[in-house]
Amino acid sequence: MSLSVAVLLGSVRQDRVGLRVARFLLRALEERGHRPTLVDPMASRLPLLDRMYKEHPPGEAPAVLEELATLYRGADAFLMVSAEYNHGIPPALKNLLDHFLEEYFWRPSAIACYSAGSYGGVRAAMQLRMTLAELGMPSIPSLLPFPRAAASLDEEGRPLDPAHPPRADRFLDELEWYAEALRDRRSRGVPY
Numbered sequence: 793m794s795l796s797v798a799v800l801l802g803s804v805r806q807d808r809v810g811l812r813v814a815r816f817l818l819r820a821l822e823e824r825g826h827r828p829t830l831v832d833p834m835a836s837r838l839p840l841l842d843r844m845y846k847e848h849p850p851g852e853a854p855a856v857l858e859e860l861a862t863l864y865r866g867a868d869a870f871l872m873v874s875a876e877y878n879h880g881i882p883p884a885l886k887n888l889l890d891h892f893l894e895e896y897f898w899r900p901s902a903i904a905c906y907s908a909g910s911y912g913g914v915r916a917a918m919q920l921r922m923t924l925a926e927l928g929m930p931s932i933p934s935l936l937p938f939p940r941a942a943a944s945l946d947e948e949g950r951p952l953d954p955a956h957p958p959r960a961d962r963f964l965d966e967l968e969w970y971a972e973a974l975r976d977r978r979s980r981g982v983p984y
Contacts, residue, residue, distance in 0.1 A: 795868040795971050797821055797828045802874040802885025804834050809941045813906050814873045815949025817936075820960050821871075824968070828871070829863055833884040836860065841890045857891060864895035869902065869971035870929055876907045876916035881923065889927060897928035898978050900970035902963065904936040912937025932970050936963040 799818060803810040814830055821828040836856050845857045853861070864870075875882050901924045905913030914937050921931045936959060938944060944953040951957055 793972055795821075795826045795968065795975075796866055797826055797869045797871055797967075797971070798831055798863055798867040799828050799871045799873060800831045800885065800888055801833065802872065802882040802888070804884045805875075808875075809906060809908070809945075810873050810875055812945040812947060812949045813904055813938055813941060816945055816951065816956065817871060817873065817904055817949075817960065819949060820957075820964060824964065831860065831863070831888065833888050836888070838887060838891055841887055844890070845892050846894065861892065861895050864892060867899060868975050869900050869967055870896065870924075871967065872901060872903045872905075872920060872924070872931075874903060874905045874913060874916055874920055876905065876911070876913035879915040881916050881920050885920070886923070889923065893927060898974055898982050899929045900967065900974055901929040901931045902934075902936070902967040903931050904938065904963070906938035906941035908940065908942065910939045912939035912941070932963075932966050934963050934966050936960060 799814055801810050801814045818828045818830060838856065845853055845861050848857070872885065874885055877883070903917045903920055905917040907913040914935060917935050924931045944956065945951055
């Protein structure tokens, strides 16, 4: 069953390795027959949060917020691609997330994290998991860490480490299960 998945990239650094992780996951989702869409903060150029999407009068939100709101309302799941900045969530990802709220409700999220070191960004993922739950899109139990990401994926996101594809398969199997289950429940109504 094809899913619409918004893949949120969390870095705006010039030489961001996260783009490699995102490309790897976009390709893996497409190979499974899903419809992933990359949400890149470098492309959207959202300002620092001053007013959430819902705080704009109807029809008066900036075009980029309208586009993202439409994408998010049609998404079956959200996949975060997060670096770890000083053991925390990258500011670009937090800002990207905070512009919306109701558009996330009743949809699962998943966290792929990465770092230059051996922990693969899991310290940031733990903080991100709390934020995602508060936004109404709790994360699936599994994480997909990419330690030493620059050495394990090439520029186009092709794996240089043979362990990545089978780990990603298990991770995406889990995301699919949650996304399909919640899509079915949303079709029958939500608690409020």
